[in-house]
Amino acid sequence: MERSEWPLWEIFIRSQHGLAHKHVGSLHAPDPEMAIKNARDVYTRRNEGVSIWAVRSADVTATAPGEKGPLFEPANSKIYRHPTFFPMPDEVKHI
Amino acid sequence: MYAQMVDTGANKLRALEDMGPEERAFQERVDADVKIEPKDWMPEAYRKTLIRQISQHAHSEIVGMLPEGNWITRAPSLKRKAILMAKVQDEAGHGLYLYAAAETLGVSRDQLVADLHAGKAKYSSIFNYPTLTWADIGAIGWLVDGAAIMNQIPLCRCSFGPYSRAMIRVCKEESFHQRQGFDIMMTLCRGSAEQKAMAQDALNRWWWPSLMMFGPPDAVSNDELRQRFVDQTVPQADYLGITMPDPELKWNAERGHYDFGPIDWDELYNVVKGNGPCNRDRLQTRVKAWEEGAWVREAALAYAEKRAARAQKAA
Numbered sequence: 001m002e003r004s005e006w007p008l009w010e011i012f013i014r015s016q017h018g019l020a021h022k023h024v025g026s027l028h029a030p031d032p033e034m035a036i037k038n039a040r041d042v043y044t045r046r047n048e049g050v051s052i053w054a055v056r057s058a059d060v061t062a063t064a065p066g067e068k069g070p071l072f073e074p075a076n077s078k079i080y081r082h083p084t085f086f087p088m089p090d091e092v093k094h095i
Numbered sequence: 096m097y098a099q100m101v102d103t104g105a106n107k108l109r110a111l112e113d114m115g116p117e118e119r120a121f122q123e124r125v126d127a128d129v130k131i132e133p134k135d136w137m138p139e140a141y142r143k144t145l146i147r148q149i150s151q152h153a154h155s156e157i158v159g160m161l162p163e164g165n166w167i168t169r170a171p172s173l174k175r176k177a178i179l180m181a182k183v184q185d186e187a188g189h190g191l192y193l194y195a196a197a198e199t200l201g202v203s204r205d206q207l208v209a210d211l212h213a214g215k216a217k218y219s220s221i222f223n224y225p226t227l228t229w230a231d232i233g234a235i236g237w238l239v240d241g242a243a244i245m246n247q248i249p250l251c252r253c254s255f256g257p258y259s260r261a262m263i264r265v266c267k268e269e270s271f272h273q274r275q276g277f278d279i280m281m282t283l284c285r286g287s288a289e290q291k292a293m294a295q296d297a298l299n300r301w302w303w304p305s306l307m308m309f310g311p312p313d314a315v316s317n318d319e320l321r322q323r324f325v326d327q328t329v330p331q332a333d334y335l336g337i338t339m340p341d342p343e344l345k346w347n348a349e350r351g352h353y354d355f356g357p358i359d360w361d362e363l364y365n366v367v368k369g370n371g372p373c374n375r376d377r378l379q380t381r382v383k384a385w386e387e388g389a390w391v392r393e394a395a396l397a398y399a400e401k402r403a404a405r406a407q408k409a410a
Binding site: 004005006008025026027028030031034041042043045046062064065 | 132134135136181184185188191192195198203204205260261264268392395396398399402403
């Protein structure tokens, strides 16, 4: 039996169109260089990206499903944060 | 299907009012088409079934590399060789997406691989048939990947987020696989009489196992998908000028579908039991690759640890 599994990495790819890096999946690799090399082979076989970020899964801090209410519900009542909250007269243009 | 005959461990459906609050909330999310994510509460049977199905699917992708890998060194041209390598590399990628999806459920990659190697986890029976000639590479892409696409499209909408996302990625890449297979068949069928005979021979051997990929006739959806596959594929064979090895196959104008002959289910069960032409060979090859690669995995890890320790000392 071998010593242990290679650590898990989360992979983020930035596509050509000027968008932000986006999470695409995860993979195992022994070190950062291999994580990038493996990510190249696993997640960019068809020109999906021009930049890769690899982050150790163990270093990711995430919200817990149970916190969803207290964290995200307060935004529900603040509908004035959306431009459509403010009705504009038809005569007023370019706003 | 790439995951065949997955036992869900559940034998009856329970009404919403018989469920505890957590399970009810879970069921309501599934019913509302909200994806279930790894950290969400889920029933144990759901988790177990997912691990079983996703890992079986992953194993199928990995073992599926073997019958085709068999022809990489003997591909008839550099172009075909490059295409086949790209396809086999895709299968490795698909296996990795799927293993990663299974791992989000709290099972380790090593455990999944160990279950495959111990014969505890299955993979699709279709990969227990040998690839005897180059035409088999065409037939596999055209028929096996064609049948897989049909089975996999519904999985893109499955309730578990990581599996659904992995399947969307897989499905995007599969259509290349099917087309390259048809392209091989087309080239052979337009070639010499011997080449066309090779294509016919490959079709003869892969047709029935491909139909078996849709699973036993106990579920309505299996038969519906199988019928759809037959209806789509027969005209493609007509175009190639080769015929399905089924004397009972004929168009039924009344039904608007092709009628086809009975499937030999004993054959499938026999292959599932481990007695197909290549079962032992496939597993042996995987175990050998795993064991002979162990020192590389260990060395890479030791090297990473050494460098990390050195960096820490320098800091």
